[in-house]
Amino acid sequence: MLDLHGFGDQLLQGASITIQLALCSLLVGLILGLLGASAKLSNIKPLQWIANLYTTIIRGVPELLTVLIIYFGATTVLMAIASQFGYQEYIEIGPFAAGVTALGLTFGAYATEVFRGALQAIPKGQHEAAIALGMQPRRKFFRIILPQVWRVALPGIGNLFLVLLKDTALVSVVGLEDIMRKANVAVSNTKEPFLFYLVAAFMYLALTIVSMAVVHFLEKRASRGLTRG
Amino acid sequence: MELDFSVVIEYLPRLLTGTWMTIKLVLLSIVLGAIVALPIALARISKNWLVSGVPFAFIFFFRGTPLLVQIFLVYYGASQFEAVRESFLWPVLKEPFWCAIIAFTLNTSAYTAEIFRGAIQAIPEGEVEACKVIGMSKAQMYRRILLPRAFGIVLPAYGNEIILMLKASALASTITLLDLTGMARTIIARTYTPIEIFLAAGGIYLVISIFVIYVFRLIEKRQNRYLGTLSIKVPDKG
Numbered sequence: 001m002l003d004l005h006g007f008g009d010q011l012l013q014g015a016s017i018t019i020q021l022a023l024c025s026l027l028v029g030l031i032l033g034l035l036g037a038s039a040k041l042s043n044i045k046p047l048q049w050i051a052n053l054y055t056t057i058i059r060g061v062p063e064l065l066t067v068l069i070i071y072f073g074a075t076t077v078l079m080a081i082a083s084q085f086g087y088q089e090y091i092e093i094g095p096f097a098a099g100v101t102a103l104g105l106t107f108g109a110y111a112t113e114v115f116r117g118a119l120q121a122i123p124k125g126q127h128e129a130a131i132a133l134g135m136q137p138r139r140k141f142f143r144i145i146l147p148q149v150w151r152v153a154l155p156g157i158g159n160l161f162l163v164l165l166k167d168t169a170l171v172s173v174v175g176l177e178d179i180m181r182k183a184n185v186a187v188s189n190t191k192e193p194f195l196f197y198l199v200a201a202f203m204y205l206a207l208t209i210v211s212m213a214v215v216h217f218l219e220k221r222a223s224r225g226l227t228r229g
Numbered sequence: 230m231e232l233d234f235s236v237v238i239e240y241l242p243r244l245l246t247g248t249w250m251t252i253k254l255v256l257l258s259i260v261l262g263a264i265v266a267l268p269i270a271l272a273r274i275s276k277n278w279l280v281s282g283v284p285f286a287f288i289f290f291f292r293g294t295p296l297l298v299q300i301f302l303v304y305y306g307a308s309q310f311e312a313v314r315e316s317f318l319w320p321v322l323k324e325p326f327w328c329a330i331i332a333f334t335l336n337t338s339a340y341t342a343e344i345f346r347g348a349i350q351a352i353p354e355g356e357v358e359a360c361k362v363i364g365m366s367k368a369q370m371y372r373r374i375l376l377p378r379a380f381g382i383v384l385p386a387y388g389n390e391i392i393l394m395l396k397a398s399a400l401a402s403t404i405t406l407l408d409l410t411g412m413a414r415t416i417i418a419r420t421y422t423p424i425e426i427f428l429a430a431g432g433i434y435l436v437i438s439i440f441v442i443y444v445f446r447l448i449e450k451r452q453n454r455y456l457g458t459l460s461i462k463v464p465d466k467g
Contacts, residue, residue: 060392060435062399065410065427072423162293169295173403180297187305194306201294201302208293 004199007186011196014182015203021099021168021178022207026161028104033111040116051112058109064170066106071098071174099171107164114156118149151222158215165207179203233422237429240416244426247412248433254326254398254408258333259391265338270345271371284342291339296397299336304328304404329401337394344386348379381452388445392438399434409433 004011039051058066071093078091093101122145130140172180183200187193237244273284291299307313307322321327352375360370402411413430417423 057431057435060438061431062396062410062434064399064402065413065431065434068410068414069424069427069431072417073427076424166293166295169297170400172297180295183298183301192309194302194309197298197302197306201290201298204295204298205290205293 002195002199004196005186005190005192007182007190007196010182010186011179011199011203014177014179015207017096017176018165018168018178019207021096021103021171021176022161022165024100025103025107025164025168028100029107029111029160029164030157032104032108033115036108036112037115037119040112041119055109055112058105063102063106063167064173067099067102067170067174070102070105071095074098074101095171095174095176098174099168099176103164103167103171106167107160110160110163111153111157114153114160115149117156118153119145121152122148147222151226154215154219154222158212158219161211161215162208165211166204169204232425234425234429236416236420236422237425240420240426241429243412243416244409244429244433247407247409247430248437250406250412251395251398251401251408251410252437254329254333254401254406255391255395257330258337258398259394261330261334262337262341262394265334266341266345269338269342270349273342273346274349288339288342291336292343296332296336296400297403300329300332300400300404303332325401325404325406328404329398329406333394333398333401336397337390340390340393341387344383344390345379347386348382349375351382352378381449384445384449384452388441388449391441391445395434395437395441 036051036054039047042048074093075091078093082088082091126144126148127140130144135143168178169180172178172184175181179200183196186196190196269284269287272280273288275281303322304325307328313319313322322331356374356378357370360374365373398408399410401408402414405411407415409430413426417426420426
């Protein structure tokens with residue numbers, strides 16, 4: 001039988017951190033993605049430029065590098081901002097906050113493209129019908145457009161979430177106590193690298209399978225208004 | 230906050246040495262990955278689950294787990310076994326460079342196999358039937374018709390995969406390799422200028438990705454030139 005030398009609990013705690021990190025980054029990323037897509041489709045040129053710059057840079061730079069830049073750079077930037085307001089103490093952001101920022105930014109950049117496609121896939125008639133019913137722009141967006149965008153974008157967003165889940169392992173490099181880090185600790189204590197990394201791999205695999213099931217369920221739910229002839 | 234970009238110029242030669250290592254890693258694993266991926270994709274298509282089962286598990290494992298775990302499994306994991314340490318493979322498996330190559334190759338081959346499979350299955354059934362009618366053997370059909378056709382279909386997705394591989398190669402720095410990211414980290418350990426050096430490294434990655442995108446656009450144009458008539462614009466009259 002599998003002998004984890006008492007590190008099983010530690011690995012499960014790591015899994016909990018991994019899940020928290022993934023869900024927080026997902027939330028940040030979804031908001032950034034919607035904002036990015038709206039900016040790309042808006043008529044205001046500077047907004048389009050910012051959104052294009054954002055997606056190009058984030059998608060062209062390795063995720064590991066993004067994590068490192070945020071983790072080591074954020075301290076410098078935050079302290080510079082704080083010193084403008086007369087605050088001179090040392091500020092440090094933890095690996096979790098840095099991870100959520102970096103992975104959220106990454107997810108947001110890819111989600112921007114998915115949402116943009118989905119927003120463009122909504123037939124013009126839907127917009128016109130909402131306006132004809134006298135809906136305000138905000139109400140139209142939340143009641144008519146967003147639920148449909150959600151349905152179209154879900155498969156793409158689901159794929160991105162699977163990528164995000166695996167990218168969480170990168171945050172262990174800056175010291176977050178996730179599955180990967182716990183596995184590292186276990187390895188340095190027991191000298192059984194193959195066993196613990198394999199266990200870690202299967203934990204990620206299990207998380208992947210659960211996420212796939214959830215995405216499948218959500219997809220079914222989101223398209224329940226759609227009858228297939 | 231004062232950014233001093235003179236360190237970037239001072240350390241540029243070392244960053245470029247790291248860039249060369251990154252390029253070597255990506256090129257080797259992409260080429261080896263494609264070679265490994267082709268048989269996997271062909272086996273995965275098979276309707277016999279005895280043939281398609283193993284490729285399915287392989288692809289599922291390598292796409293479902295983080296690359297970081299895979300690299301650690303190869304680099305640290307292999308040394309757990311006495312048998313491996315004493316075998317003829319050990320000179321290879323103790324080198325971080327070859328461990329990175331092995332992990333990257335296996336990882337990218339899983340993704341590439343799925344891309345290949347999608348492309349082969351996207352070829353219209355009529356072309357397969359046409360091959361059979363002409364009396365081609367299965368090997369001839371694949372070699373003359375299906376694979377060249379798949380190559381054209383595969384290109385956009387394959388270009389993306391190379392860029393993903395380029396970004397994934399940054400993980401080589403976690404097993405002490407001095408690729409672009411690894412080099413940036415060692416420079417920062419000495420100069421303590423994380424923002425400047427990391428931004429410079431990010432810029433270099435960006436330049437390489439843009440170059441890859443450009444090259445693939447050219448190849449795509451060439452490979453799919455027989456489709457060109459479809460996209461010729463009708464000149465305006467008057």
